[in-house]
Amino acid sequence: MKTTHLRRRSRPTRTGALATAATAVAGLALTGVGASGIAFDIVGGIMSAIAAATGESGVVGLGFDWPMAAARAAALAAGTTLLVTAVRRRRRGRGACAHCGRSEGPDHVQAGTRDDAGHTSPAGGGRERWQARGAWQRLSVRAGYLTVLLAAGYGALKVQWGLGGAVGLADPRAFGDVHLWTPGLGDTGVLALIGMALGLGFARTWRPPLHMPRWMPLTAAFVGSVMLVPVGVLGTGLRVAVALGLANPSLEGVSPWVFDVIYPWFLAWGLAMGTAAVGYHYRTRGVCRACGRGRPAFVRHARGEGAAAREGATTTL
Structure with a gap:
């Protein structure tokens, strides 16, 4: 009876840890994809707007690709959400507050x-x-x-x-x-x-x-x-x-x-x-x-x- 009880408690723990790790890995992957070119999207968008307003060309031709910029922004947002989810799952797993991570008293x-x-x-x-x-x-x-x-x-x-x-x-x-x-x-x-x-x-x-x-x-x-x-x-x-x-x-x-x-x-x-x-x-x-x-x-x-x-x-x- 004791052995069965221990097994039933350990399986959800292992499953939860694996799910948290998988969520974190997926979040890191998506965040990396989104972050890889987001700087060029933001600066390129700013430069394109200024070029349209002033009629001058930029010192470098970054350009601005709306579909790719939107895809990278979506990947960054999704990856960040998954990372936050993984952090909160980990906090709950160790008995801390999922929102702030504290476990001590007031x-x-x-x-x-x-x-x-x-x-x-x-x-x-x-x-x-x-x-x-x-x-x-x-x-x-x-x-x-x-x-x-x-x-x-x-x-x-x-x-x-x-x-x-x-x-x-x-x-x-x-x-x-x-x-x-x-x-x-x-x-x-x-x-x-x-x-x-x-x-x-x-x-x-x-x-x-x-x-x-x-x-x-x-x-x-x-x-x-x-x-x-x-x-x-x-x-x-x-x-x-x-x-x-x-x-x-x-x-x-x-x-x-x-x-x-x-x-x-x-x-x-x-x-x-x-x-x-x-x-x-x-x-x-x-x-x-x-x-x-x-x-x-x-x-x-x-x-x-x-x-x-x-x-x-x-x-x-």
Whole structure:
């Protein structure tokens, strides 16, 4: 009887684990297919729109293929959905909340006390303050500042080309007559500015006065990372192939060192942005609405009360 009981319990466990693994593998495959060209679809779409508005041709002929762009977007969406499903199944399997992944009891912080990283939780005064907790949070904050630097470097390169600069060009006339609004120059500079804003916001942690839902910067960071990491991986692999004499792509008047630098740059930028976004997510998720676990995300200023009263205030969401 005991043997039969054990068998009946083990079979669903193995089946559930296999189903979770299969879902994760399928999600990774679809996400990889979708991400492989989504960067070119997004940038190509932007360049096509600018070219239609200004009548100028872009510095590179990316073009825009609606059917392929739609197929890749659908694959990316389906793959992401399957990955989220796999994560939630895994959380349920280990007895954690499927929504937030927490398994510990409710955790509240007294204002004015010190957290695990040795930072003091603010008891009020001025705008709400955030503190990174632990080594992972410190890493994510630094990744946010690294995102700012990497985005600024790429944006500076493209903007100086748009202004007529020749840094990084083997042939100063490689792009012909270009302007800042030429497709592929100023528009990518704007994307770099968005990347800088995301990185800085994740590092400093956006505060409530902006009235911005968390999903907006997190979605932007997800799209940015999905654009940057695959291009960085594929481009770096191509440059390795060139170094080994296995490929000889056209450089179109751009200095070889630009490609040697820019593809690893994209990879580092995408990974840094993703790391910063994950840290921001964990710092700001607050109390889970599904299970009630977690720390409140904000410390509100108790207006009209003295310092002694504020010291006893608890954090609220």
